[in-house]
Amino acid sequence: CEDELDQSPISSGSVPTFYRSATDFNQALSATYSVLRGYPDRELTLSETRSDNIYGVSTQGIRPWESVNNFATTLATSEYVDDAWSSNYTGIFRANVLLDQLAQNGSVLTDDARNRMEGEAKFLRAFYYFNLVQYFGPVPLVDKPLDPAAVRTINRTPVAEVYDLIIRDLQTAGDKLSSSYTGADVGRATKWAAKGMLARVYITRSGPTHGIDGPGRGTNDYAAANTLLDEIINSKLFTFLPVYADIFSYTNENNKEVLFDIQYISGGTGLGASYPSILVTGNYFNSVVANTSGFSTGDELRAASDNLINTYAQNDLRRAQALQVGFTVPASGSTPAVTEPRAAFKKYLDVPKRGSSRTDWSINFIVLRYTDILMMKAECVLKGGGAGDVDGIMNQVRRRGIANAPLVTGTTFDQLMEERRREFVGEGLRWHDLLRSPSAVNIMNNWIAADDIRNRMRKPINANDLIYPVPQSEMAASGYLYKQNPGYN
Amino acid sequence: VQARASFKAVAEWQLTGKVTSANGEGIPGVTVVLKGSTRGTTTGADGSFTIAVPESAGTLVFSSIGFLTQERSFTGAQSFSVKLAEDTKALDEVVVVGYGTQKKADVTGAIATLDASKLEERPILRVDQALVGTLAGVQVQQNTGLPGRGFTVQIRGNGSITANNQPLYVIDGFPLEAVSPNSNGNYANGSPLDNINPNDIQSIEVLKDAAAAAIYGSRAANGVVLVTTKRGKTGKPQISFNTYAGVSQAVRKMDLLSSEEWIERATELINGAWVRSAPGRSASDNNDVRRAALKLAPGAYDPGLMPDDRWSQPGHPGLDYVDWQDEIFRTGKVQNYQVSAAGATDNVNYYVSGNYTNQDGIVIGVNYKRYSARANMEVQASKRLKFGLNISPSYSISNDPGVEGKDNILQKLITTAPVVESTAGLNTNYGKFDRYLWANSNNSPYSLLTDRQQRSTNFRTLSTVFGELQIIEGLRFRTTLNLDNNDARNKSYVPNATSGGLGATGTFSAYRKQAFVNENTLGYNRTLFDKHSISALAGYSYNFFKTETDKLKSSGGFVNGAVTTLNGAQNISGTADNGTSETQNVLLSYFGRLQYAFDGKYLLSASVRRDGSSRFGENDKWGVFPAASVGWRISQESFMQAVKPVSELKLRASLGYSGNNGIGDYSSVPTLGIYNYVFGNALSTGQAPNIAANPDLRWEKSRTVDFGLDYGFLKNRIFGSFDYYTKTSSDLLLNQPVPGSSGFGSQLVNIGEVVNRGWEVEMNTRNLTGAFQWNTALNLTHNQNQVKHLGAGDAPIEIGTAAYGAASVLLQVGQPMYSIYVVEQTGILTQQDLDNGTPIIQGQTVGDPKYFDANGDGIISVADRKIMGQPSPKLVWGITNTFNYKGFDLSVLVQGQNGGSMYSLIGRAIDGTSMGYNQNVSGNQRDRWRSVDSPGAGIRGQARANFSPLLSSSWLYSTNYYRVRNITVGYNLGNVLNKRIAQGARVYLSAENFFGHDNYTGGYNVEATNSSNSSDGFSVATDYGGLPLTKSMTLGLNVTF
16 A cells, blocks of 8 residues: 555656657656747847837836836846846756757767757757846856756856856757758757857957946957858858838748748647737737737837937838837727827737737747858958958848838948847847947937936936846845845845 | 224323523523433423333433433432533533643643633634634734635734744644645635635644644644534534624725826926926926927827826816725625534434525725534444434535736726716726826726626535544554645736736636545543543555645637627637646654653643654655643642632743744745747747755755643633743754845745744633623733744845835844845935935935935945834734623624734835826825925825835834724524524624724735735735625524524
8 A cells, every 4th residue: 555655646757757759858858948938038128128229117116127118227126137037058958968868868869969959959958148248247157967956056157257158058959950941840950050140149249348347348259250251151041032012921921031030820738939029019909909918018108219219221121111100009099099109019010810819829929140251250350350342232131111212332330230239129139239339338328318208217227227237136146155246136 | 003002001101300500590491311212301490391202220320511421320210300410521621732632631732711601702714713802822913904805813923034924723633734824815715714614614733832833743833723523412412593784884895086186297297397398398388388398299199208188177077086996995794694403312413504695895896705514423333333423515606806916906996086087987998988197007907897707616625534442441543534726717817907808817726636635643631540541543645645736727818808808819829827736745644642640739741742844855754843832730738728818820841843834835846937938930948957956955844842821710700821832943944045146036945943932822801791791801912933943044024015125024044034124214315414414315305215325424325224123023913802681792803912913014105205197096196295395294205206215214114003903793583483483593793893903004904915925936926906804783583493
């Protein structure tokens, strides 16, 4: 009878009986990818809303993201900051467990499969660590599965050491991963995704330090980045799509621009995206298709800043794709027409193609695309990392946005970065791009001074604001082992 | 005919007589039986009887409830005069203890007893409701206003941080599966007391200290509640009919802004936004000026910057002003019917009952119905062998459109703007009706209540079959088989607020919970050499608990609104929302107990239980829980005989260990969760570890030391008890927050220690006897808990507040559990404060709340949080006064608590900092700061704030209250009723919750819990919109035939 005290879960698997077959390992890998699903929402808040792209000040009440937008010094308690820390570490944990199990039980896999899985796991681990470094600077470095009690003793590790792991992992991934996938494997990280991410890591690390312990280390890795970017360009596997809107079309996913994206499907399976509608209001939806307000996340607009709107030429197709400046819900019954003069972010919205709910959009989120490869290449060239036609890349990009845009010559770094802003608006890159500019703090302060008509933002901000605080919950859970980033309390 | 007559004349003697009580009054209904036969009769109204017996010498047996049975022999026809003595060993003198009964005088543990046999004389719907305010050391909270839902019961405070903190319920010896409320504070998966009909209950015993409870070992740390149902008694079969019907209403409405006040506030905010939106704009700009400036079309609005023109027009044409509370609260109704029959012969003892209750809640759409039946049967098969069967099927139907809790209808109701378009009326922003442009996106709470269908049904059968064999004199073997089968089915159909059935979501979920328990005990009771009373018990118990759940969810809406079952859904897909699951656990136990009394003076009891549970790690499955107690009945000593005023005096002391296994079934196993991803535009299943496993997980231990005193004075005109206890819980099962870099947020570990210390007083007085009787029962409990140890380095644990930034709850050594940890608001900032450099949160200005800079660093931040209160009250009390006069009875129950606080999220939602104009807000905002010249009450800041607020003391409320729970006036119709019609009858009128007071302005019910105020793993429940208590007036009738 006492044998009955040994009970195993009936309705869920458990670790002791898992990692025994190729299917098990595939599932463990999918679970490691699955953490990516929260990435776009996070970038729209912590990167886009933080930056000069969005003036996220509500007309009523105080919304949770406003502390991000307004540079509150109390950000350590923000749910968004908390999520950025814990989600990335969830992904890292799953990658660590998978790598550990591959080493122990990987013999059930073919060599090819084992290599590919190791590459994917390391790509993802590097991806999550890079996201952490970009937001927080030094973070505890955990590269194998450990008991929580052991993790509790690991302090924040210098950024340089974290970069070492990121670079090692991406190099391994670049060696081990396939060039491309077809059919049921579309969406997995490729060799080129790894190389492209590594280039992004290099130029990020090469950025200015701003005098803080952040992602920029001034390491001058532009040549290394340039080499990787050239490899990608020379592979000829990717193309610069001629029509900007085609990159983001619901019917043109996984197109030739895409090096890496996060995959979503609609259909109520819980695998849809929520990011397309988190910045807009129900009124925006109603202004497009009646009675669709339920597809918005809230009733407060996170509006595009005037500064962003004004950076575009009126006829820039990229603005038309990304922004709806002013919209009106027609009068209905006794309700008068409602006009919203501000600009809504609608880059990923195709209202007729909505899924079953506001979290059920099918559109993939592009993390890394070919245009970025080209523009990073231009950046490397400007920084002396190699040879290349910077003006050519600029004009190619500009003319896709504005037919017959006047050609530019002698492109400066600042011009390149402003072009990146127009090109990649809403793709989660703005804040990270700003950090690569030596004048990031000035750019922000000038913008805040001009655009903060409701006088809600902290001003002036300083270099400490370029990275986020360690979440308060992590400070507490570590027993205050971690030292808080300066400027936060 | 002749033959028969002659037979009778030859064969029978006529026996007659009268049965009287000690004071000479005739006793009706006394059973008179010829011993050894089935021949018998009962006495009439005056106590007289006639019985014919065969012509041979024999014995008559006279028996009646409350009197000692008497036997009288006869040798011929004769007349008897029988005086029955009252049974001094009345029922309340014996208490039920674990696995048996004990003379109250011999009890050495801390046991509180509730004589529940009179529960039917007052309208009670649940067993836990009966415990409110009646027992010392037992705190019962009514967390919900929904009828039929479980209360939380806490015995001697809360000793566990993560594991269950509710007592173990044992019904007629059947230990039910312990279930704790979820982190929202309610019983989503059923309370152990669901569907149990309180009218079937004879008595309730609460085992409070470990000495009394440790016989239940690993589940006894939170105390044990023993419920004993009714049995038939020898005597005339007793048939009872009890009924009541009544009406109820919300105890109170919340103070919210009226429509006019809401408009005043909205105008202030909108004009403020307009003025700030660009230089040169003035609050006096009319809407045409604003339209021109905003380049809007004629007639178009930007509601954030333009007020509704109709607000200022006389009679507000086209707009209706609505008081949502008036629209959705209604007069509830309750009715209850109970029929029971009880009786016993020499060989068979039975109690059967049927009950129906129906309660319409005080809110539209809320209803609860219950049908239940019970049959308790015992058969004395032979002198040595007894069998019994208790079976109690019940069925309940509960309708609740989703009223309580975060983002549910009550919260919407409170926050919905009190102004609507006349064309939409109560249906604003629902179906084809538009949202009022200046209102938030809440759908009409009225429409939600009338349109949504959420129904839970619960079919539960509790059954026990037992056999008892007397092996030799005093030695009994008893075996029981118990099954609790609980089938719950929930259906929900939620129409889409805009597209109705087409966008509706529907779910079906069900669970079957089964508890199977087999217990085998060997008991020995003997009195040796007159003075040594020995009682020994040994037993083995096997417990198997299984839960199966099923769920289905629609996707893609419904075909139309006519079919609300899931066959009408467009589709059912998605593994996360559809499927079945099972969990089970096994508990094995060996236990023994020895009780010894010498000369009724010196008392000793010791018990031990060894429990093994499948819930724990491989090496720590077993735990041993010993207990011992001693007692000294000083009043029995010869030197006390001279002290006449003291009728009873007993000292008790006990020490015991018990445990807690109230965690999930597989908490020690590293289980896998499902985390899917998409490849190739198709679902790709993912699995990964979902808990930080702990192979060393073991029992939570609890040690209780109890010193008690039982007293009785003046021939027990005053009697009661006093207890002082220290309950130390260690190796706490605690979901310790761990660094996120471990991949998890928390891990279930055995760390820490919590001490609950307190005293309890029970006092019963018979103030007046005689024709006018007045009795008082008072109970008073003080409990204070304190965290003694936590994990590594005793580091404080901040319990994250889900989605609200910094933690507002703290576990810290030396402080009460779940201390409320927030920034203190000290007033409103003035210009002088700013000039003086008073610390502020960045962005704060004149008119904003002023906070206390606890760490003195010159700015206000999370570092300035301090402990501002504790959730558990320090003092809980109840007083019942009963009066009897000439057939009238009056009973008044008053109860209350002091010293606790609640951090209310509904308070934050309606009384927060910088709430939008488009929602309604608390009446506290009426006295907000408006300007330097109109600073209001100095408590609430300006309507619009420009800073990110921290969790502050602004939403901290005292939970002190007193409440007149019940007033019942009854009249005994026995004196006016013909005994041929009924033996007894009583009518009563009962008023519940009519009077009381508390200071809770953040919500309706100071005890409400319906939402979690914590991240996963901690049970810090708070109010996010709970229904008010109901005040009800009920008329009832009890008849005995």
